[in-house]
Amino acid sequence: MTTHPRPAGPSISAAALDLFRKVSTATLTTQMFKRGFRNVYVRRATRLTITATGNLVGPAFTMRYIPAREDLDHLGVFADPEHPQRKGVETVPPGSVLVADCRGEDGVASNGEILTTRLWKRGVAGFVSDGPVRDSHVIAKLPFPVYCAGGAPPLNLVRHHAVDLNIPIGCGGVPVYPGDIIVGDEEGVVVIPLERAEEVAVDAWEQEQLEAFVLERIRNGAALPGTYPPSDSTRAAYEEWRRKQ
Amino acid sequence: MTTHPRPAGPSISAAALDLFRKVSTATLTTQMFKRGFRNVYVRRATRLTITATGNLVGPAFTMRYIPAREDLDHLGVFADPEHPQRKGVETVPPGSVLVADCRGEDGVASNGEILTTRLWKRGVAGFVSDGPVRDSHVIAKLPFPVYCAGGAPPLNLVRHHAVDLNIPIGCGGVPVYPGDIIVGDEEGVVVIPLERAEEVAVDAWEQEQLEAFVLERIRNGAALPGTYPPSDSTRAAYEEWRRKQ
Amino acid sequence: MTTHPRPAGPSISAAALDLFRKVSTATLTTQMFKRGFRNVYVRRATRLTITATGNLVGPAFTMRYIPAREDLDHLGVFADPEHPQRKGVETVPPGSVLVADCRGEDGVASNGEILTTRLWKRGVAGFVSDGPVRDSHVIAKLPFPVYCAGGAPPLNLVRHHAVDLNIPIGCGGVPVYPGDIIVGDEEGVVVIPLERAEEVAVDAWEQEQLEAFVLERIRNGAALPGTYPPSDSTRAAYEEWRRKQ
Amino acid sequence: MTTHPRPAGPSISAAALDLFRKVSTATLTTQMFKRGFRNVYVRRATRLTITATGNLVGPAFTMRYIPAREDLDHLGVFADPEHPQRKGVETVPPGSVLVADCRGEDGVASNGEILTTRLWKRGVAGFVSDGPVRDSHVIAKLPFPVYCAGGAPPLNLVRHHAVDLNIPIGCGGVPVYPGDIIVGDEEGVVVIPLERAEEVAVDAWEQEQLEAFVLERIRNGAALPGTYPPSDSTRAAYEEWRRKQ
């Protein structure tokens, strides 16, 4: 019961991953809302890194923290290479996103400069946490996307016990299943269930084409009625415009 | 009972509006405090836009959200040009400030790029919300002042139902009556009741002249006692200084 | 009972203060954790000032606020040079850090431009508060380190009554005793009890030397096991490396 | 735009109201969940009255509060019989439930003994608020159901301005449209949109019959599998049992 293998079926194409790199998280929430999903936005995880541009995209690899226990969570634990926090950093696959469930705890860090550097060097896609990180001013300048609840100096052991890896978790109030597609832009992070990711990527891309056209009209002074949402004639004009591109 | 016409009397001069463009919200809270008003600062509405400089000043035009209901709040509603959110964007008078009551809800957006662009194009003075906006990184670069609770990708329909326009609301814990003067600077937004706005503008301006003089003295090494607040002799020196300017 | 003289014994050397200027608050929380202290990080006090670089370091001089009372807390109180807020600004020793207990109140300011300028001119080391300041956009550019809960225009009298100086307080959830060493870097502020400060400074410095070596290895592609924490051989290599420097 | 007439269509039968008197709010949330409604439970409104037994059932008549303004909200306002709070108490129809939007404000009362007594005497069905009431220990003993956030002595004017009546509001995070069916039991309050109320009442009643049968089996030692939810054979036994009653 404590292993949660995802049914072998769902996977995602490189083309879809590429589309996720081009669309905004705002657009993705609209596509998910259309499908009945209201809860896909990770609270408290804002983009820390300023040098990493473009979207963070990749499948989730999860790490779970529970509250620390004074006798178990001392500095000696890290000597064990099987310690879940350290093992997580070493085993998250390149291209995946390490997602940490910090229970929204805002006074201690879930990561620091050395581990983040290791994640970057291993080719991991990024790090997402609903808690802060430490060494945040240094991490902010790494070429590695980190989304978190800002910075806080205290080490994780003050309040956290890393307990297991790659099982379903909550992060920022959102369910995250291993393999779900994580997308982060300048505004935040959304979680797309793997089963729906392929179609969502395509429809989000389509939506953004239409909205680019709409925005151009609004910038040129068009009023909302008939333009947004588009009337039949606006939509026809869009199709025409699209064909030309 | 649901229309709240403000008695015809109060209005505000262009000169007073101009003074509001020059004083800080900090000064305005002091002037309001002198008059017995302790609650004029809008919580959770920080300045998002980085390119818009100078104060946001204008009369309030309000929009009210209540919690969404799953059967009423679907994407189809925007096809109706009478939908309050869309109608609000099209009918807020140029020069006014659209103020949205989001009940402090921090997980969904009350506005996005297309609507904000339309507000800008219509000559609206600015947008104030106690909730986030979406497309926040793009809106941050528009030449249009937006004050809000940061950015969040989800569309308003996830939690909000726009229900009516231009009736008294609460925003960030502050009462906002249609026509009240909204002033926003780099620090935040305050609401000045229209009835008091004329005199408050003048007295705030006077206060800032005196404080500029005081600050100069403090910068030159003066101690607080006798300088801030000014003793009679400091005040006399100020009057002298003022006369010379 | 209301004076809290610290036993004459503990003091701190200039050398230790200098080490505190070079280490991070993250490192300091680790050193304190080793000694059984879990609660040294001041919540809600982020660095406001952008031009002040380097660590804020100095002994704490405290100011305590209680909730305002409408009849006692009016603008007239500042005419009294014995008013604790004003007296605090004038009497905090140069080189010390003024630390304000704002009970986490986030809607009013605990300081503003004029008082902060006076602190700077008096040679005070910095200002730390678990509440906001007003005139925050101006203070942000002063060459004087301020850590606080961002900016809020309302004057302190709206909610605060400055009541006494230099007695033990809580700030951001942390106990602060007069004379404790305050250290602030880009990430935040920690409080080091004076009795432990000397040894903590030395050990923090040592820790950072080792971590610099570790980080270099991680940047060069080393895996965590054996490197962080360092195995005996890594530690030997470090000692070698250290000797060469 | 500020009047929100409900389309004339929907109404509710006396039989359905009677069913609502017999079912639990827990059951109603299940029926609403089946229909895609996740947000029907009013937060922070617990049953205060201990002598009123049975469910509170009736159509909603709403009252909206916004934050108080010091110059508008003084004791003199109640001399005006058109003051919305007083007018609301006098005009809510007998059999209806007065529902107050207090924005979750927990430090002031939205009602007191005299007004509550008047509501009771007028034959109003009950009072629901997401804020506290004053004189709570007396109101608790009235034969009139009150659901609220406990007791708090301060009068509403300290923080509230009653602003309008019988327009859509939020209460405890839930949308409440005038005429929606309010149901309160010992556990709390739910809001059933009028359009769905008839069918929900019937299905809730049906659900409770089945669960009574299931519960009897569980009490007699049956295991969950096959019993809850019922297998085909359990359901057949239930139909048999039902027929006999």
Next chain:
Amino acid sequence: MTTHPRPAGPSISAAALDLFRKVSTATLTTQMFKRGFRNVYVRRATRLTITATGNLVGPAFTMRYIPAREDLDHLGVFADPEHPQRKGVETVPPGSVLVADCRGEDGVASNGEILTTRLWKRGVAGFVSDGPVRDSHVIAKLPFPVYCAGGAPPLNLVRHHAVDLNIPIGCGGVPVYPGDIIVGDEEGVVVIPLERAEEVAVDAWEQEQLEAFVLERIRNGAALPGTYPPSDSTRAAYEEWRRKQ
């Protein structure tokens, strides 16, 4: 500066204290509001004791907690009879109310059975805290009024350091100066500044006489207009009724 002697002037008569025993905290907030005081109700301090009836009335004697420090706050500290928590319990004058500033900390106790029993035996009037107590189920049955944030088992040392006695504090968001009159009824606790207590007691009593008359009329079916607030004729009838009593 750290002793806060109240000017010798204000005191309170036994007659006023007696009136405070007869009026409700709700009435007192109205009287204070009339005088410009909006913040007199202690948040988070509900009546725990079920056997103690009648109002708690007495002058405040204060105790202040700051956050615990791991090296200072161990079980050994209580061996010192000068420890402020223990000294406070032994020195609060009979007839006074011990008021503890717990910074709203809700996870540890500010008092327990043994100390509360000692307070009771010493003739202290009662205990008020904005934090919980431990042994709450036993204390609830003592003939000694306790107002607090419910029960929590952990001892105060887990998060609190008792630091000083009888200086101005905040409790539940309200300023409490030594000697202020504390009044608690079944609904909660209010703080009446000593300077205003005499007149507030008298006016509160008068208000309650009038409201008793009003309530009788409302119970007999009178409508609010003309009755509450009373018209001239209602007020005349009240004067008549009063004379007869």
Next chain:
Amino acid sequence: MTTHPRPAGPSISAAALDLFRKVSTATLTTQMFKRGFRNVYVRRATRLTITATGNLVGPAFTMRYIPAREDLDHLGVFADPEHPQRKGVETVPPGSVLVADCRGEDGVASNGEILTTRLWKRGVAGFVSDGPVRDSHVIAKLPFPVYCAGGAPPLNLVRHHAVDLNIPIGCGGVPVYPGDIIVGDEEGVVVIPLERAEEVAVDAWEQEQLEAFVLERIRNGAALPGTYPPSDSTRAAYEEWRRKQ
């Protein structure tokens, strides 16, 4: 990695379990504090059941919830007897305590009447949750101890997805490992790590004997100094008293 077998060693004697039935949670927090544990009290889990007397004592069997996902968490899931919530209720061993991690979510239930009845019938010792239950007024009268965050009608599927059983969790901010000893009294719930449970039970019992003696003296008018904590002579008197019993 997702199974967390506790090392075979630790167990607990029937005698120790019996002592836990006689001591208070307050006493247990003191014993744990002595051993360096500050975080053993489960927040938000108050005793709901009024008919169940005496302490809840038993080893923890855990259930973990993550946020619901709209497509996965529908009413149909309960048809699967392997659904973790249902399987948990059927497999928690008699005598154990089912402990649910609800992430502090306060708007939905983690249990209801039918499942709680089944737990009771199966001989389970009790149920602990940091979220509410539904049917709370009925459950309150069952002869089965339930500790939770009060009552809330909505079913768990509205926000919860039961995901796994008997792995380490957090509950009310406290780490709970399967097999840890849960003790609940009228005040709340504490978690005693299995490894320390035997000695803690004995020492807690001893502490309560001494405190009974101390309390008797305090009730008879003794002052705190010398009595609490006991001086050598008080302790000698206690030993004498103890011998006689």
